[in-house]
Amino acid sequence: xxxxxxxxxxxxxxxxxxxxxxxxxxxxxxxxxxxxxxxxxxxxxxxxxxxxxxxxxxxxxxxxxxxxxxxxxxxxxxxxxxxxxxxxxxxxxxxxxxxxxxxxxxxxxxxxxxxxxxxxxxxxxxxxxxxxxxxxxxxxxxxxxxxxxxxxxxxxxxxxxxxxxxxxxxxxxxxxxxxxxxxxxxxxxxxxxxxxxxxxxxxxxxxxxxxxxxxxxxxxxxxxxxxxxxxxxxxxxxxxxxxxxxxxxxxxxxxxxxxxxxxxxxxxxxxxxxxxxxxxxxxxxxxxxxxxxxxxxxxxxxxxxxxxxxxxxxxxxxxxxxxxxxxxxxxxxxxxxxxxxxxxxxxxxxxxxxxxxxxxxxxxxxxxxxxxxxxxxxxxxxxxxxxxxxxxxxxxxxxxxxxxxxxxxxxxxxxxxxxxxxx
Amino acid sequence: xxxxxxxxxxxxxxxxxxxxxxxxxxxxxxxxxxxxxxxxxxxxxxxxxxxxxxxxxxxxxxxxxxxxxxxxxxxxxxxxxxxxxxxxxxxxxxxx
Ligand SMILES: Cc1cc2nc3c(=O)[nH]c(=O)nc-3n(C[C@H](O)[C@H](O)[C@H](O)COP(=O)(O)OP(=O)(O)OC[C@H]3O[C@@H](n4cnc5c(N)ncnc54)[C@H](O)[C@@H]3O)c2cc1C
Numbered sequence: 228x229x230x231x232x233x234x235x236x237x238x239x240x241x242x243x244x245x246x247x248x249x250x251x252x253x254x255x256x257x258x259x260x261x262x263x264x265x266x267x268x269x270x271x272x273x274x275x276x277x278x279x280x281x282x283x284x285x286x287x288x289x290x291x292x293x294x295x296x297x298x299x300x301x302x303x304x305x306x307x308x309x310x311x312x313x314x315x316x317x318x319x320x321x322x323x324x325x326x327x328x329x330x331x332x333x334x335x336x337x338x339x340x341x342x343x344x345x346x347x348x349x350x351x352x353x354x355x356x357x358x359x360x361x362x363x364x365x366x367x368x369x370x371x372x373x374x375x376x377x378x379x380x381x382x383x384x385x386x387x388x389x390x391x392x393x394x395x396x397x398x399x400x401x402x403x404x405x406x407x408x409x410x411x412x413x414x415x416x417x418x419x420x421x422x423x424x425x426x427x428x429x430x431x432x433x434x435x436x437x438x439x440x441x442x443x444x445x446x447x448x449x450x451x452x453x454x455x456x457x458x459x460x461x462x463x464x465x466x467x468x469x470x471x472x473x474x475x476x477x478x479x480x481x482x483x484x485x486x487x488x489x490x491x492x493x494x495x496x497x498x499x500x501x502x503x504x505x506x507x508x509x510x511x512x513x514x515x516x517x518x519x520x521x522x523x524x525x526x527x528x529x530x531x532x533x534x535x536x537x538x539x540x541x542x543x544x545x546x547x548x549x550x551x552x553x554x555x556x557x558x559x560x561x562x563x564x565x566x567x568x569x570x571x572x573x574x575x576x577x578x579x580x581x582x583x584x585x586x587x588x589x590x591x592x593x594x595x596x597x598x599x600x601x602x603x604x605x606x607x608x609x610x611x612x613x614x615x616x617x618x619x620x621x622x623x624x625x626x627x628x629x630x631x632x633x634x635x636x637x638x639x640x641x642x643x644x645x646x647x648x649x650x
Numbered sequence: 651x652x653x654x655x656x657x658x659x660x661x662x663x664x665x666x667x668x669x670x671x672x673x674x675x676x677x678x679x680x681x682x683x684x685x686x687x688x689x690x691x692x693x694x695x696x697x698x699x700x701x702x703x704x705x706x707x708x709x710x711x712x713x714x715x716x717x718x719x720x721x722x723x724x725x726x727x728x729x730x731x732x733x734x735x736x737x738x739x740x741x742x743x744x745x746x
Contacts, residue, residue, distance in 0.1 A: 277679075557683055560683055561679070561680045561683060564679040564680070565679070568673070568674070568679070580673070580676060581676060582676050582677070583676040583677030583680070583729070583730070583734065584677070584680055585677065585680035585681075585683065585726060585729070587683070587684070587722060587726075599721070599722055601722055601725040601726055602725075602729070603677070603726060603728075603729020603730065604729075605676075614728075614729040614730075616728050616729075617725060617726070617728045617729030617730075618725050618726075618728070618729065619725050621721070621722075629721060632721050633721050633722075635694060636684075636694070636695065636721060636722070639684070639692075639693040639694055639695050640683070640684050640695075642692060642693055643682075643683070643684055643685070643686040643693050643695065644683055644684075646686060647682060647683075647686070647687065
């Protein structure tokens with residue numbers, strides 16, 4: 228113990244710290260805790276950065292498949308022709324500058340016993356692993372919808388080429404065409420996302436192709452911010468947007484890319500442009516690591532975001548089953564900060580504190596018409612539950628000024644969060 | 651046992667000395683989702699770091715009661731008790 232005490236005193240002086248940094252003692256360097264993060268989206272990039280700011284002694288390696296990240300929030304505005312895809316794209320230089328070791332590669336295997344991750348030809352060890360892989364499409368869950376079909380009937384539910392493809396199809400469509408969107412049952416990434424997209428496609432049709440129409444075929448009767456959306460649609464897009472609920476026969480049961488047709492139990496709907504938002508599951512590496520359950524998503528402890536299935540592996544973002552918290556970029560970022568704090572505590576044997584989290588999802592119904600849903604969350608019985616009395620949606624009777632203010636705040640949120648994560 | 655204590659010593663040496671004092675209270679890190687913590691993001695939502703704690707608490711109380719009009723802060727302020735709000739405000743005040 229004497230050695231430990233004198234060593235600690237030694238390290239406390241800043242000159243000694245600088246010397247230790249310049250000439251790391253091999254024994255010390257080996258003991259620095261290693262955290263691996265898989266997935267550099269809103270969840271993973273936030274975890275990596277937050278860990279470095281909590282404790283720069285933690286070695287943080289971020290593994291991400293793509294050198295450039297393309298953000299989904301506001302990608303509906305790209306599809307609606309209001310925004311350039313470039314405004315959605317971010318690199319990892321600022322994370323590197325913060326001391327995160329960024330590896331552009333795809334993690335292919337996780338061994339929770341030896342605590343290692345495989346990618347390309349190499350194997351990396353970890354003390355704690357954080358998975359933030361976002362979603363994967365459940366190919367085959369909707370008959371006829373496979374990767375080849377997605378090249379013709381884009382999902383655009385992971386932003387990038389798919390976003391551009393859907394936008395280009397809308398631009399190429401003749402006026403008078405029918406656009407069809409299919410929406411899956413819960414749970415899926417971004418519950419209000421399909422309805423924001425429907426609004427902004429309708430806005431594009433109304434302003435640029437007024438003889439055209441969007442039909443939304445939905446596998447649900449209820450959806451996020453429903454009355455706000457439906458009121459706005461009645462007011463703004465009565466001739467350009469038709470929503471068909473589950474009970475009205477809206478559930479799509481198969482698609483045929485050869486004819487660009489979507490089938491329901493009641494008939495077939497041909498489309499000039501078809502946007503198929505398919506059923507989803509946690510990113511594949513979650514299944515490989517054994518942290519996804521039979522639902523395809525990952526159960527977690529609401530205090531630490533550690534998997535309840537595999538110790539030493541934490542999961543944040545869309546891949547989780549996070550109780551009342553929706554799958555959003557806001558949630559992923561808030562969860563990431565809580566998870567990073569817990570991981571830093573656990574690495575030193577300390578007890579993580581019980582967290583409070585916030586989510587807010589803004590949606591644009593038109594360029595100057597924003598609405599939101601917000602919530603505050605706390606752990607309750609192994610789940611994250613909404614704090615009683617908190618949260619809710621924008622008022623139904625708000626003035627145009629309030630809607631315009633929310634549209635401004637929506638964009639401000641996007642700039643702030645992407646600056647915090649990538650800037 | 652030998653190996654175990656060596657690991658414990660290693661962990662001790664690496665402990666950041668003043669980690670606990672700076673720990674953000676529950677909920678505090680979620681505010682920066684909208685209230686930028688750096689001056690770099692161009693936003694109409696004001697920065698909260700370094701703001702007088704009393705002012706932050708007063709604003710939160712007024713948002714909660716509806717006395718101060720808000721687009722979203724009323725819904726967020728209702729998720730925090732007086733004690734939680736005070737801890738968050740104190741922590742924010744101490745940040746740069
Ligand atoms: C149209 C649309 C609109 C949206 N609008 C909003 C909005 O307004 N507000 C909001 O809060 N949210 C919005 N969302 C939701 C938001 O995009 C997601 O909730 C968020 O991206 C989740 O973050 P994540 O970190 O879990 O996943 P992602 O951000 O998708 O990041 C996952 C990353 O992991 C990488 N990855 C996966 N597997 C591996 C592997 N094995 N090896 C290496 N890398 C890997 C991927 O390449 C990806 O970069 C929207 C989504 C859509 C589709």
